[in-house]
Amino acid sequence: MxxxxxxxxxxxxxxxxxxxxxxxxxxxxxxxxxxxxxxxxxxxxxxxxxxxxxxxxxxxxxxxxxxxxxxxxxxxxxxxxxxxxxxxxxxxxxxxxxxxxxxxxxxxxxxxxxxxxxxxxxxxxxxxxxxxxxxxxxxxxxxxxxxxxxxxxxxxxxxxxxxxxxGSYYPEGIHPVKIYVESEYVRAVKGGIGMAKTAGNYAAGLKAQADVSAQGFAQVLWLDGVHRKYIEEVGSMNVFFKVGGKVITPALNGSILDGVVRNSILQLLKLWNIPTEERMISIDELYEAYLSGTLEEAFGTGTAAVISPIGELHWQDKKLVINGGDTGELSAKLYDTLTGIQNGEKSDVLEWMVEV
CATH class of the missing domain: 3.30.470.10 (Aminotransferase class 4, branched-chain amino acid transferase, N-terminal domain)
Incomplete structure (x- = not known):
């Protein structure tokens, strides 16, 4: 038509x-x-x-x-x-x-x-x-x-x-945030609407977000709705972890959003020959990586903030301070590269930008 x-x-x-x-x-x-x-x-x-x-x-x-x-x-x-x-x-x-x-x-x-x-x-x-x-x-x-x-x-x-x-999502620029790992509420399950960008998908997280905001946390890290142990998303963002030189992000399983920035980050990491894995990762595995000193960086990705470094994770009674609470080298490089491409300041090597 x-x-x-x-x-x-x-x-x-x-x-x-x-x-x-x-x-x-x-x-x-x-x-x-x-x-x-x-x-x-x-x-x-x-x-x-x-x-x-x-x-x-x-x-x-x-x-x-x-x-x-x-x-x-x-x-x-x-x-x-x-x-x-x-x-x-x-x-x-x-x-x-x-x-x-x-x-x-x-x-x-x-x-x-x-x-x-x-x-x-x-x-x-x-x-x-x-x-x-x-x-x-x-x-x-x-x-x-x-x-x-x-x-x-x-x-x-x-x-x-x-x-x-x-304006800038963070008035003072990119900086690490504190994240609370949610163990009580469930946002989505495979077969539900977690993969859709629909109002109900976000309404399911509002109560938990309000609760943790009152405690000084920026976002909620959601665990899967069945086993309550596998990491899914951070609030309205996808999430990545750099463990032992490798970047891991939860696989698309039907309950998390296929983020445009998520996909772009994976392409950049591949271009830079940084090893990546899209797979299930449990909060227990992440905590073990923290204890062993191999959890090097963590960050969320989304349209609003582009890259949001995670400085602290709070799970049950445990506090995981990541990279000394500072923005990691890889997080900063990804942010500078992606925003540079978006603003036309860096070469659009992957041909992402569309001129109006």
């Missing part, structure tokens, strides 16, 4: 915040993209770019009652020579369709929505911040809009893209 995007520009542009006021996800640009799914016969239709505004939904819309919704997160960057670059957007839209399949939402045309995103960014390109550590965060999402209280798949949906200028 051939799409034609209708565009309505705003008559009242917002005042842009200063770079040091950005934070993360607090401000939104002047426009948004929308498209509707109105049943199988019509399919996805009426693609449009309109002024950023509230959306109106029936109180019985299924997204409110059964959580049928998926989303993505990616970024756009302004380079020193004024180009606009996207980091691996095809991976994000491919993953969105994987989430759609798991949550029973009709697939989107990945090529078309990438083109729509480019058009939206072109219109709101003045919102892309240029200061070091800043970027334009992109949030595509789909919500079930059919007004029905029947516990079944929605026949109507809306696909929306909003944009938010964001």
């Amino acid at each position: 051939a799409y034609s995007i209708k565009t309505q520009l705003t008559d009242a542009k917002k005042q842009k915040p200063a770079a040091d006021e950005l934070g993360f996800g607090k401000y939104y640009t002047d426009h948004m993209f929308m498209m509707d799914y109105n049943g199988e016969e019509q399919g996805w239709e009426n693609p449009r770019i309109i002024p950023y505004q509230p959306i109106s939904l029936d109180p019985a819309a299924k997204v409110f009652h059964y959580g049928q919704t998926v989303f993505e997160g990616l970024k756009a960057y302004r380079t020193a020579d004024q180009r606009i670059l996207l980091f691996r957007p095809q991976k994000n839209f491919k993953r969105l369709n994987l989430s759609n399949e798991r949550i029973d939402i009709p697939p989107i045309d990945e090529s078309f929505v990438l083109q729509a995103l480019k058009e939206l960014i072109q219109i709101d390109q003045d919102w892309i911040p240029t200061e070091k550590g800043t970027s334009l965060y992109i949030r595509p999402f789909i919500i079930a809009t059919e007004p029905s209280l029947g516990a079944s798949t929605s026949t109507h949906h809306q696909f929306i893209i909003i944009l938010s200028p964001v």
Whole structure:
């Protein structure tokens, strides 16, 4: 199906915040993209770019009652020579369709929505911040809009893209965080929705995150929901451990997210001839590596922070201080390399960046 995007520009542009006021996800640009799914016969239709505004939904819309919704997160960057670059957007839209399949939402045309995103960014390109550590965060999402209280798949949906200028995830730059290993709550299990980027997947972790935040921890490290011993994810990030010169990350088993940054880190490590393993790793094995002195580094990976070094792990009554609580050499190199590629400052040897 051939799409034609209708565009309505705003008559009242917002005042842009200063770079040091950005934070993360607090401000939104002047426009948004929308498209509707109105049943199988019509399919996805009426693609449009309109002024950023509230959306109106029936109180019985299924997204409110059964959580049928998926989303993505990616970024756009302004380079020193004024180009606009996207980091691996095809991976994000491919993953969105994987989430759609798991949550029973009709697939989107990945090529078309990438083109729509480019058009939206072109219109709101003045919102892309240029200061070091800043970027334009992109949030595509789909919500079930059919007004029905029947516990079944929605026949109507809306696909929306909003944009938010964001500052550095950590105001003072990359620094190690304290992580709490969760032993009571369970976030996901194989066969569930852990591999999908859907609201319920994140709602399952909010209580545990609130509890550990009150104790001074930055994130929760989740263990598997069956044996309660195998490491899965750190909050909203994938996790890596450097043990005895080898980098280990939990294998994709259906209960953790196939992170775009995770995949990118693995490719960089392979390029650098650093040995890696994607496999099950238990918290007991990690603790033994700590006791033997072979646990050299740990870090989380995700779109928001890119690389988040882990300085301490707290498991039951044990405190594991990793690399003296400092950022490891490999973590720093990965962060500098990946952000350098994203900002156009380093060579894009793996051809990840897409110009708008």
